[in-house]
Amino acid sequence: MNGKHEALWAIARFFDTIRYGYEGHEGYRKSTDLFKMIPCLEDLMTRGLIHPQWTNFLDLGCADGRVNLMMSYFVRNSIGIEIDKEILNEFEPRKAHLNRLLKDQKIQPIPENVHLFSGDSLEPGTHARVKEISGVSFEEMDLLYTYITLHDLFGEMIVEKAQKGALYMVYGFSRILPRYEGMELLIPDVGSQGIAALYRKL
Ligand SMILES: C[S@@+](CC[C@H](N)C(=O)[O-])C[C@H]1O[C@@H](n2cnc3c(N)ncnc32)[C@H](O)[C@@H]1O
Structure with a gap:
């Protein structure tokens, strides 16, 4: 059985053929480039900022859950929230398809720690539902993620509600980085890809 490294590359190759927002009218759901992730x-x-045994990850606008699938190998719980039900419905068939490909290639399957929810990430009721079903409250999230979408409003929510030290990874900015009051910029260029910055709640 091939391990995590092979799984990550297989996932990136799979989703590379179904990317959104790079042309046409779907910029609002632009997909993370998993090869850069x-x-x-x-x-x-x-x-040492994430750990498979303790990190709770939340993608605040997860679309088809591609970042969650990749993240699942690195964290304890890989949670996502998506406001558009039709987009969220793409998750299960893609996960099943991907798992078949991984099995055929004798690669480690996707861990059973991905939990995606339909809802508005800015609504407290959504977080209550996430807690009820996954057991993880918003205050227990260790790493929160967005691909530009509502990054400023999500930043304010994190400063207001998340635990001290919670990490916020914002994908999609390069040289000119946003600042969030109540957070420090911890890593301006995560992974040296020129695409993601990491902040920490003070
Ligand atoms: C730019 S896409 C990023 C998708 C995915 N995280 C990725 O990186 O490939 C942003 C997604 O956030 C969703 N979204 C927008 N506002 C939201 C909200 N308030 N709560 C949850 N999801 C939201 C959009 O429908 C869209 O699918």
């Missing part, structure tokens, strides 16, 4: 996650692991 691999070094970002390895960087966070090497620095």
Whole structure:
């Protein structure tokens, strides 16, 4: 059985053929480039900022859950919230398809720690539902993620509600980085990909 490294590359290859928002009218759901995400996650692991046994991860606008699937190998709980039900419905068939490909290639399957929810990430009721079903409250999230979407509003929510020291990874900015009151910029260029910055709640 091939391990985590092979799984990450297989997931990136799979989703590379179904990327959104790079042309046409779907910019609002632009997909993370998973090939760039691999070094970002390895960087966070090497620095001891995430751990498969304790990290609770939340993608605040998870779309088809692709970041969650990749993250599942690095964290304890890989949780996502998506406001558009139709987009969220793409998750299960893609996960099943991917798991078949991984099995055929004798690669480690996707861990059973991915929990995706339909709802608005800015609504407290959504977080209550996440807690009820996954057992993880918003206050227990260790790493929160967004691909630009509502990054400023999500930042305010994190400052208001998340635990001290919670990490916020914002994907999609390069040289000119946003600042959030109540957070410090911890790593301006996670994984040296020129695409993601990491903040920590003070
Ligand atoms: C730019 S896409 C990123 C998708 C995915 N995280 C990725 O990186 O590939 C942003 C997603 O956030 C969703 N979204 C927008 N506002 C939201 C909200 N308030 N709560 C939850 N999801 C939201 C959109 O429908 C869209 O699918």
